[in-house]
Structure formats: C-alpha cells, structure tokens
Amino acid sequence: MGMERQDKEFECFMEENVSAPMDDERLQRLTEEISLKFFSRPFLHRATFNPRLRTTGGRYLLASGNIEINKKYFDAHGMSELIGIIKHELCHYHLHQTGKGFRHKDKDFKRLIEKVGAPRYCTPLPGQGAAGKPEKIHLYRCSRCGALYRRKRRINTEKFVCGRCLGKLVACRA
Known part of the structure; x- marks a missing residue:
C-alpha cells in the first residue's frame, strides 16, 4: 500500500474522531490505528x-513496552503534533520489539523515522526554551544615560557598567 493512500485513509479516520475529547482510551485507539x-x-x-512529563513529548518504556505521552503538547499544538509524537515513540517501540537499533543514534531508527514521516524532535511548548524551562529575561537600565539591556543571564551590577557611558546598571525586573 502506497504512503499517499495510507495518509488519505488516516485523514478519513482523523476527520471522524476530531470532535471526541482526548483521553487515555482515545489515545490508545489512535496509537493502535497509527x-x-x-x-x-x-x-x-x-x-x-x-x-x-514536563520537557519531553513522550517516552517509550523499555521494561513494560508502554508509551507515555505529554498531554500539554496536544493542548498547545493540536492533533498533528500528537500524531508526530506517537509515530516517533512507535518507531522506538517497533524497533525494540523486533530486536533492532531503537536509540536515536541508530541507523535503523533514523531510517524508520524518515520512512514513516515522524519528527526527530517535538515542537517546544510556548514560553519554554530549549531546556523546557520558561525563558526568563533580565532587564537592566543605565542610571546615567537610560540605555536598556536585555539579558538571558543575570549580570553582576557591582562588576559591570554601561557600555555607552560607563554608568551604573540597575536591575529593572527579573
């Protein structure tokens, strides 16, 4: 069966199930269907x-063979992101079950991900950086010229001064 036909059949399945609320039972059926x-x-x-789960879209549990999914990704990015995460975890699942390389670095894994169109990484949640923590911006203002500095990391205001006028920096907000 060609990939285009599989995609069309799957789209029909998805259209029928869009209105139903997403719970564990529906996730199970969706995973089996995918x-x-x-x-x-x-x-x-x-x-x-x-x-x-906080910083990952999902995980495949080697010991039990079960898959756990982070619902926040479905809430934030919708069904297409959820399907991508399920495909990714199913790549781990099926490769492990058949005794092939199931880790991210293995060639078997990379080939299967490419074949089924699964994402290598999931889209970050809104308001979170690469590490999964909310991005914190530190603002500093020069007390002499009023220049504004935005930094991801804190600055020691006793040690550093304004680059324009050498004035004292004052923290505006954390």
Missing part, C-alpha cells in the same frame, strides 16, 4: 497520558 497504518504491525501494549 501503528497499523504506518508500521503495518499491531501495538500490543498501553499508551497513556502522563501528567508528570
């Missing part, structure tokens, strides 16, 4: 939302 459509193999374990 597994059959894109991998031609059944998903025989559990897929659940884990509210404790």
Whole structure:
C-alpha cells in the first residue's frame, strides 16, 4: 500500500474522531490505528497520558513496552503534533520489539523515522526554551544615560557598567 493512500485513509479516520475529547482510551485507539497504518504491525501494549512529563513529548518504556505521552503538547499544538509524537515513540517501540537499533543514534531508527514521516524532535511548548524551562529575561537600565539591556543571564551590577557611558546598571525586573 502506497504512503499517499495510507495518509488519505488516516485523514478519513482523523476527520471522524476530531470532535471526541482526548483521553487515555482515545489515545490508545489512535496509537493502535497509527501503528497499523504506518508500521503495518499491531501495538500490543498501553499508551497513556502522563501528567508528570514536563520537557519531553513522550517516552517509550523499555521494561513494560508502554508509551507515555505529554498531554500539554496536544493542548498547545493540536492533533498533528500528537500524531508526530506517537509515530516517533512507535518507531522506538517497533524497533525494540523486533530486536533492532531503537536509540536515536541508530541507523535503523533514523531510517524508520524518515520512512514513516515522524519528527526527530517535538515542537517546544510556548514560553519554554530549549531546556523546557520558561525563558526568563533580565532587564537592566543605565542610571546615567537610560540605555536598556536585555539579558538571558543575570549580570553582576557591582562588576559591570554601561557600555555607552560607563554608568551604573540597575536591575529593572527579573
């Protein structure tokens, strides 16, 4: 079956299920459907939302074979991001189940991700930097000329001065 046909069949499946609320049961059905459509193999374990996940879109648990998904990514980015995360985790799942290289650095993993169109990384949540923490901007104003400095890291105002007039820097807000 060609990839275009799989995509069209999957779009029909998605259109039928757009209005239903997303819960663990629906996530399980969606994961099973994606597994059959894109991998031609059944998903025989559990897929659940884990509210404790903070900086990752999802994870495949080696010991149990289950998949955990971060619901915040679905809430922030919608169904297409959720499908990408599920595809990514299913790549880990199916490669591990068949005894092939399932880690991010393995060639088998890279090939399968390319084949099924799964993302290598998920889109960052809004208001979070690369490390998953909210981006904090420190503002400093020169007391002499009024120049404004925006920094991601704090500045020791006893040690550093304004680059324009050598005036004293004052923290505006953290």
